[in-house]
Amino acid sequence: MPEPSDTPTTPHVETTAITAGRGASGDSLSPVLFPSTTYTVDTVAEQAAMVSTPRPQKLYSRFGSPTVRELEDAVAALEGAEAGLASASGMASVTAVVLGLCSKGDHVVATRQIFSVTYALLAMHLPRFGIDVTLVDGTDADAIAAAVIPRRTQLVLVETPANPALTLVDIDAVAAIAGPITVVDSTFATPVVQRPLEHGVDLVLHSATKGIAGHNDALIGVVAGNADLIDPIWAWQSAMGAQASPFDAWNAIRGIRTLPTRVRQQSESALQLATFLEEHPAVERISYPYLPSHPQHDLARRQMSTGGTVVAIEVAGGTAGATRFVERCRLARIALSLGGPETLLTHPGTFGARFTPAERAELGITDGLVRISVGLEHPDDIQADLAQALDG
Numbered sequence: 424m425p426e427p428s429d430t431p432t433t434p435h436v437e438t439t440a441i442t443a444g445r446g447a448s449g450d451s452l453s454p455v456l457f458p459s460t461t462y463t464v465d466t467v468a469e470q471a472a473m474v475s476t477p478r479p480q481k482l483y484s485r486f487g488s489p490t491v492r493e494l495e496d497a498v499a500a501l502e503g504a505e506a507g508l509a510s511a512s513g514m515a516s517v518t519a520v521v522l523g524l525c526s527k528g529d530h531v532v533a534t535r536q537i538f539s540v541t542y543a544l545l546a547m548h549l550p551r552f553g554i555d556v557t558l559v560d561g562t563d564a565d566a567i568a569a570a571v572i573p574r575r576t577q578l579v580l581v582e583t584p585a586n587p588a589l590t591l592v593d594i595d596a597v598a599a600i601a602g603p604i605t606v607v608d609s610t611f612a613t614p615v616v617q618r619p620l621e622h623g624v625d626l627v628l629h630s631a632t633k634g635i636a637g638h639n640d641a642l643i644g645v646v647a648g649n650a651d652l653i654d655p656i657w658a659w660q661s662a663m664g665a666q667a668s669p670f671d672a673w674n675a676i677r678g679i680r681t682l683p684t685r686v687r688q689q690s691e692s693a694l695q696l697a698t699f700l701e702e703h704p705a706v707e708r709i710s711y712p713y714l715p716s717h718p719q720h721d722l723a724r725r726q727m728s729t730g731g732t733v734v735a736i737e738v739a740g741g742t743a744g745a746t747r748f749v750e751r752c753r754l755a756r757i758a759l760s761l762g763g764p765e766t767l768l769t770h771p772g773t774f775g776a777r778f779t780p781a782e783r784a785e786l787g788i789t790d791g792l793v794r795i796s797v798g799l800e801h802p803d804d805i806q807a808d809l810a811q812a813l814d815g
């Protein structure tokens with residue numbers, strides 16, 4: 424049956440990225456920055472109403488602010504969520520979710536292929552609060568479900584694509600776990616590549632510092648889902664004082680306008696580079712979800728609309744080989760972070776030096792591993808740079 428002509432079609436992500444999150448800016452095309460920490464009212468009743476409402480926008484900026492709300496609304500629209508909450512960083516979002524939703528005696532299941540600071544929170548800090556954590560292999564969906572303890576597991580936290588080697592977690596399988604609140608750290612994908620809430624998980628979170636803001640000028644995190652989960656996370660975040668800064672939110676909204684276009688180009692370049700690197704004799708192993716050689720390639724095709732903007736390689740020669748490679752690159756630079764316009768190289772072995780060998784093994788940090796965050800330079804120029812560094 425043809426659709427009735429007055430039914431609005433669901434806009435594409437490119438369109439939502441342009442139209443979303445404009446609630447506070449009036450007729451200003453560019454987002455308006457509200458740096459104010461507080462707002463005046465004419466009556467005490469007005470203030471009383473705001474005090475009793477979660478996530479008020481104009482009470483006091485630790486509780487929320489108009490610029491931050493624009494970003495939260497934009498990410499919620501992109502993820503298909505009822506509500507969003509922005510935080511001072513990606514780690515502030517992770518911490519607000521875990522501590523806002525879990526109490527002493529609760530149990531958390533998480534994937535061990537996970538951002539190293541999230542690992543530190545889970546493995547080193549949560550036990551101090553009486554919250555037990557079980558880490559499982561994220562590529563084994565049955566193991567994730569099997570680790571859930573009925574009535575004790577409060578949260579299942581997975582990251583996909585995951586640090587450091589771009590392994591994937593089956594989002595449908597996580598969504599099918601009954602009981603605990605399910606959370607996906609979707610930082611590496613952005614809402615352009617995958618939308619976990621559409622699979623049925625409860626919450627999606629991002630280090631928006633990375634692809635969403637996308638210009639290496641905003642440290643910010645965001646979590647999105649139903650308001651009945653976002654509100655208690657917000658209450659805890661207000662106690663921690665870990666709210667997002669309006670300035671960083673302002674930069675992140677600017678980034679969102681070009682997010683789909685950036686991610687599409689960076690993904691196309693990443694696939695070109697991955698295809699090139701796979702054939703290079705100095706590359707021992709490569710991981711890119713849209714290469715047929717990725718062990719979870721079928722899953723990647725199912726839940727991701729591109730292979731993403733990051734490529735992981737194992738350079739021959741271990742730490743020495745990886746160090747030599749990254750230091751010989753000229754266009755691609757050595758730096759932490761990903762998702763920005765510049766191609767960046769990270770050697771997880773260097774960053775992971777603070778972990779014991781057993782912890783490094785658990786996290787999958789190998790000596791020759793190099794993470795390439797593919798930027799917006801012309802892919803042929805990036806390829807030439809990586810080639811001269813590997814060949815030399």
Ligand SMILES: *Cc1c(COP(=O)(O)O)cnc(C)c1O
Nearest residue numbers: 512513514515538610630632643
């Ligand atoms: C960077 C990152 C984080 C932490 O985000 P910050 O903004 O640096 O605090 C969390 N998860 C993933 C997957 C990340 O890449």
